[in-house]
Amino acid sequence: MIKTSLCDLLGIDYPILQGGMAWVSTAKLAAAVSEAGGLGIIGSGHNDAKWVKEQISQIRKVTVKPFGVNVMMMSPHLEQVMQVIMEEKVPVITTGAGNPAKYIPQLKEVGTKVIPVIASVALAQRLEKAGVDAVVAEGMESGGHIGELTTMALVPQVVDAVKIPVIAAGGIADGRGLVAALALGAMGVQIGTRFMCATECEIHDNIKKMIIKAKDRDTAVSGRTTGHPVRALKNKLTKEYDELEKRCAPVEEFEKLGVGRLKAAMIDGDSEFGTVACGQIAGMIKEIKPARDIIKDILTKAVETMQALGVKRC
Numbered sequence: 421m422i423k424t425s426l427c428d429l430l431g432i433d434y435p436i437l438q439g440g441m442a443w444v445s446t447a448k449l450a451a452a453v454s455e456a457g458g459l460g461i462i463g464s465g466h467n468d469a470k471w472v473k474e475q476i477s478q479i480r481k482v483t484v485k486p487f488g489v490n491v492m493m494m495s496p497h498l499e500q501v502m503q504v505i506m507e508e509k510v511p512v513i514t515t516g517a518g519n520p521a522k523y524i525p526q527l528k529e530v531g532t533k534v535i536p537v538i539a540s541v542a543l544a545q546r547l548e549k550a551g552v553d554a555v556v557a558e559g560m561e562s563g564g565h566i567g568e569l570t571t572m573a574l575v576p577q578v579v580d581a582v583k584i585p586v587i588a589a590g591g592i593a594d595g596r597g598l599v600a601a602l603a604l605g606a607m608g609v610q611i612g613t614r615f616m617c618a619t620e621c622e623i624h625d626n627i628k629k630m631i632i633k634a635k636d637r638d639t640a641v642s643g644r645t646t647g648h649p650v651r652a653l654k655n656k657l658t659k660e661y662d663e664l665e666k667r668c669a670p671v672e673e674f675e676k677l678g679v680g681r682l683k684a685a686m687i688d689g690d691s692e693f694g695t696v697a698c699g700q701i702a703g704m705i706k707e708i709k710p711a712r713d714i715i716k717d718i719l720t721k722a723v724e725t726m727q728a729l730g731v732k733r734c
């Protein structure tokens with residue numbers, strides 16, 4: 421099927437990473453993706469080190485395949501979570517919302533591959549110098565915290581600027597997206613939103629249904645004025661954020677409104693006042709299916725697309 425140097429680097433069959441997603445990508449989803457030949461990634465969010473250790477233990481009960489843990493660099497439990505990752509010799513770590521340079525030497529010492537998520541050429545170059553193994557270049561089409569550039573503009577610029585493998589993220593949910601990412605010079609893709617509608621994904625059914633119903637223009641970006649914009653499906657909460665933006669409310673008001681809202685959506689199913697973090701590609705997702713089938717569909721469509729373009733497959 422489709423293989424790139426990223427597969428050799430990470431010991432996976434296909435160049436497909438399931439993005440780490442706070443309150444969404446638990447060990448159950450990550451194990452299913454890894455078992456299907458991709459790289460499943462546990463989203464640690466702001467959970468503590470005990471939670472992360474339990475998740476690692478759970479995934480290891482289900483699969484011997486490589487997996488990853490995503491760490492948010494602004495987590496209040498950062499030091500302890502990093503400690504657990506090193507003790508457990510987690511195969512891959514991806515990082516969001518910050519610069520993991522400080523931890524790279526220790527992580528490499530225990531054999532953990534380090535792959536930060538970046539949204540600019542400058543940060544990709546800085547992290548390459550610091551010794552990371554690859555970068556995820558994430559465009560603003562994606563769900564959750566976003567940068568400024570689109571995937572189409574960001575990926576080729578990062579590819580041209582660094583020598584390490586680049587993984588494209590943001591707005592990719594099928595084989596056409598995978599082929600497009602490879603055409604831009606990426607060695608693989610990271611997919612978040614599509615895997616929210618995997619059977620093994622443990623988010624509340626209300627949220628899966630909301631994604632299935634979503635159309636192309638149903639996401640909104642909130643909090644641009646705070647410097648930490650988030651893309652989510654439009655609901656009563658995003659309207660409240662709009663009001664705050666209109667009256668240029670102070671950052672504290674945005675923070676107060678956002679406390680606990682991602683969990684409220686993903687765990688409790690609050691589709692009205694929860695943060696239903698989700699990418700623009702939601703409009704293309706029409707079915708809940710096992711992670712293995714999602715991956716199989718992506719690969720089949722990618723091969724068809726390459727054949728239609730007259731590209732030889734390896």
Ligand SMILES: Cc1cc2nc3c(=O)[nH]c(=O)nc-3n(C[C@H](O)[C@H](O)[C@H](O)COP(=O)(O)O)c2cc1C
Binds near residue numbers: 591
């Ligand atoms: C609900 C949700 C939660 C997310 N949480 C995180 C996170 O905790 N850490 C992180 O680095 N990225 C996070 N992301 C980004 C994903 O890992 C991935 O890069 C992104 O979803 C890719 O774009 P797509 O949604 O268009 O597939 C999240 C995305 C979503 C949709």
